[in-house]
Amino acid sequence: MKLLVKAPAKINLSLDVLNKRPDGYHEVEMIMTTIDLADRIELSLLEKDQIVIHSHNRFVPDDQRNLAYQAAHLLKERYEVKKGVVITIDKSIPVAAGLAGGSSDAAATLRGLNQLWGLGLTLDELAVLGAEIGSDVSFCVYGGTALAKGRGEAITELPAPPTCWVILAKPFIGVSTADVYRRLDVNRVEHPNTAEMIKGISNGDYQQVCQNMGNVLESVTLNLHPEVALIKEQMKRFGADAVLMSGSGPTVFGLVLHDSRMHRIYNGLRGFCDQVFAVRLLGERHTLD
Numbered sequence: 227m228k229l230l231v232k233a234p235a236k237i238n239l240s241l242d243v244l245n246k247r248p249d250g251y252h253e254v255e256m257i258m259t260t261i262d263l264a265d266r267i268e269l270s271l272l273e274k275d276q277i278v279i280h281s282h283n284r285f286v287p288d289d290q291r292n293l294a295y296q297a298a299h300l301l302k303e304r305y306e307v308k309k310g311v312v313i314t315i316d317k318s319i320p321v322a323a324g325l326a327g328g329s330s331d332a333a334a335t336l337r338g339l340n341q342l343w344g345l346g347l348t349l350d351e352l353a354v355l356g357a358e359i360g361s362d363v364s365f366c367v368y369g370g371t372a373l374a375k376g377r378g379e380a381i382t383e384l385p386a387p388p389t390c391w392v393i394l395a396k397p398f399i400g401v402s403t404a405d406v407y408r409r410l411d412v413n414r415v416e417h418p419n420t421a422e423m424i425k426g427i428s429n430g431d432y433q434q435v436c437q438n439m440g441n442v443l444e445s446v447t448l449n450l451h452p453e454v455a456l457i458k459e460q461m462k463r464f465g466a467d468a469v470l471m472s473g474s475g476p477t478v479f480g481l482v483l484h485d486s487r488m489h490r491i492y493n494g495l496r497g498f499c500d501q502v503f504a505v506r507l508l509g510e511r512h513t514l515d
C-alpha cells in the first residue's frame with residue numbers, strides 16, 4: 227500500500243521574539259502561512275518493522291537525523307506500531323532556508339502514517355506529537371495560516387491572507403536556526419505589530435498586511451550574511467510591495483499583486499540567487515482523509 231502526501235513550505239509574515247526562556251528556547255509570536263512550494267512524500271507500507279528513508283538530495287540525511295524518520299519513529303513508539311514504512315522524499319523546498327522544509331516533511335509523515343497505519347488520530351493530536359520533533363512541526367501539521375505562540379507550538383488558526391504572488395529568493399548559503407537565535411539580543415529588538423498584522427489578514431487588507439511585515443531575526447542574519455540585505459534591496463527595486471526574510475533565513479520573500487510585476491522581479495533575480503520561485507499562498511488548512 228502506498229500514499230502520496232504533500233509537504234508545503236511556510237513563510238513567516240511576521241516573527242516576534244518576546245523573551246528567552248529558562249529552557250533555552252525563545253518565546254515567540256509568529257504569523258505563518260503555507261505556500262504552493264512543496265516536497266512530495268511517498269509512504270510505502272513495509273511488513274518488516276523498519277523505517278527506511280530515500281532521498282536524492284545530498285543535503286537530506288537518510289537516517290534518524292531526518293525529521294520524517296523522527297516522525298515515523300515517534301508514532302511507532304507511542305502507538306506500538308509493529309509495521310514499517312519506506313519514506314521517499316522528493317525535495318523541492320530548499321534545505322536550511324527558513325522555509326521549514328524538514329518540519330513540513332515530518333508533519334506530512336505524521337498525517338500520512340496516521341492514515342497508512344490506521345491510527346485514527348486527530349490533527350490536534352498529531353500537532354501535539356509534532357511539537358516533540360521541532361517548534362515548526364505543529365504549525366505544519368495544520369498548514370493554512372496561523373498565529374504561533376509559545377516556542378512555536380501553540381497554534382491559533384487565522385483566515386487566509388489576501389491573494390497575492392510570493393516571490394522567494396534564496397542566496398547561496400544555508401543558515402543554522404540555533405545559531406541565529408543564540409546571537410539575538412532580546413533586549414534590543416524592534417517588535418513588529420502582530421495585532422495589526424492579524425487585523426490586516428482578517429480584514430483582507432493587502433496594504434495593511436504589507437505594512438506590518440516584520441521579523442526580529444532578520445537583523446541577526448543580515449549581519450552574518452550581507453548578501454541577504456542585497457537581495458532585499460534588489461527585490462524592492464524591481465517593485466515588490468513588501469519584502470522580508472522568512473524565519474531564520476536566508477530566504478527572502480516579496481509580495482506583489484500583479485503578474486507583470488511578479489515576472490519582472492522573478493527575471494531580475496534569477497541568476498543573481500541560488501534559487502528563485504514565484505508561488506501563490508495556499509490559504510487552506512490540511513484535512514485528514
Ligand SMILES: C[C@](O)(CO)[C@H](O)COP(=O)(O)OP(=O)(O)OC[C@H]1O[C@@H](n2ccc(N)nc2=O)[C@H](O)[C@@H]1O
Pocket residue numbers: 238241250251252253254256324326329359360361362363376377378403404407408473474
Ligand atoms: C525560525 C523558525 O523557523 C520560525 O518559524 C522557528 O522559530 C524555528 O523552528 P524549528 O527550526 O522547528 O526549531 P527547533 O528545531 O525546535 O529548534 C532549533 C533551535 O532553534 C532555537 N529555538 C527554536 C525555536 C524557539 N522558539 N526558540 C529557540 O531558541 C533553539 O536553539 C533550538 O535548538
Ligand SMILES: Nc1ncnc2c1ncn2[C@@H]1O[C@H](COP(=O)(O)OP(=O)(O)OP(=O)(O)O)[C@@H](O)[C@H]1O
Pocket residue numbers: 285286287291292293294315320321322323324325326327328329331332362401403473474475
Ligand atoms: N526531511 C528533511 N529535509 C530537509 N532537511 C532535513 C530533513 N530532515 C532533517 N533535515 C536537516 O535539517 C536541517 C535544516 O533543514 P530545513 O530545511 O528543515 O531548515 P529550515 O527550512 O531552515 O527550517 P526552519 O524554517 O523550520 O528553521 C538540514 O540541514 C538537514 O540536515
